[in-house]
Amino acid sequence: MTTTPDHLHAFIADLPKAELHVHHVGSASPRIVSELAARHPDSKVPTDPEALVDYFTFTDFAHFIDVYLSVVDLIRTPEDVRLLTYEVARDLARQQVRYAELTITPFSSTRRGIDERAFMEAVEDARKAAESEFGTVLRWCFDIPGEAGLEAAEETTRLATDDRVRPEGLVSFGLGGPEIGVPRPQFKPYFDRAIAAGLHSVPHAGETTGPETVWDALTHLRAERIGHGTSSFRDPKLLAHLAEHRIPLEVCPTSNIATRAVRTLDEHPIKEFVEAGIVVTVNSDDPPMFGTDLNSEYAVAARLLNLDEQGLAELAKNAVDASFLDEPGRTRIKNEIDTYTSTWLAP
């Protein structure tokens, strides 16, 4: 296994980037998790950031979801929500992320007793502060936690479509959690309502199940991008369809190893996706839980795809083009990427 050369790490560190697949609670840094755990000593989550490394070592996807929900249990007040969102934005800004679509699961918070309006105010307050203080533009994806069933689907859809509640920054609608035993077609009516309300469809699919789940996401949920889509490589017709219809994949390599969806990075199908002509974006998913960040994921992609600076800049522009940012915003970030790259490469 070769490593990514140092000069590419340095290039990636300051490259302006967009992050399209990153979870709100899954982005809580060890510092925030330990602060919240100390505030709520009844929780089983360790307060010591070093102990969190062991705590965040997963045996499989189901174990990951158990641990994830124990962190969800630490977020109990609107102030917890605001703090988490603001600190996540700070971490993104440090990595030169100019734009991020953050996946939020409002159902998990409202069912734990956080008032829905206070929840929306908290994330919006943090979004506005992040944009003015860090220059990072945040948008929201509300996802249904699929395993929690149709009650969760109904509640998430209501929160995403009711004009009196839905936050200004909401752009898309997703579906997360385990895929095994959670068929995608049952969520069609909820996605239909969200799409009718102007939201983009971005379900997880093909992370822990086969390519048929990706087909279901395309056919029944009218997916415009696929979260992960890892198993798509097993179906050549699906690869051709994703390429022809320019449906981007939100690839999260380290996440797939951490949850044991893929055995090793060298076996990750990202190269097959690129060779099939699919628009590939690289993302971090739940970065502190997986011991990664977006810069590390770009370094992984550079190694697996054998990218130089120009290739990395194209990868960053893929994410901007696949985003739901408005056209002037996309042009601004892509120009910034081009200027940065040509300055870096100038003799």
Ligand SMILES: O=C(O)c1cccc(C(=O)CC[C@H]2O[C@@H](n3cnc4c(=O)[nH]cnc43)[C@H](O)[C@@H]2O)c1
């Ligand atoms: O909140 C609840 O009460 C609840 C009850 C039953 C099931 C669930 C979930 O399944 C929540 C799953 C949670 O996981 C998030 N997530 C984070 N990373 C990933 C990923 O790589 N693939 C799928 N889901 C992921 C997701 O956003 C949900 O919030 C909750």
Ligand SMILES: [Zn+2]
């Ligand atoms: Zn995810």
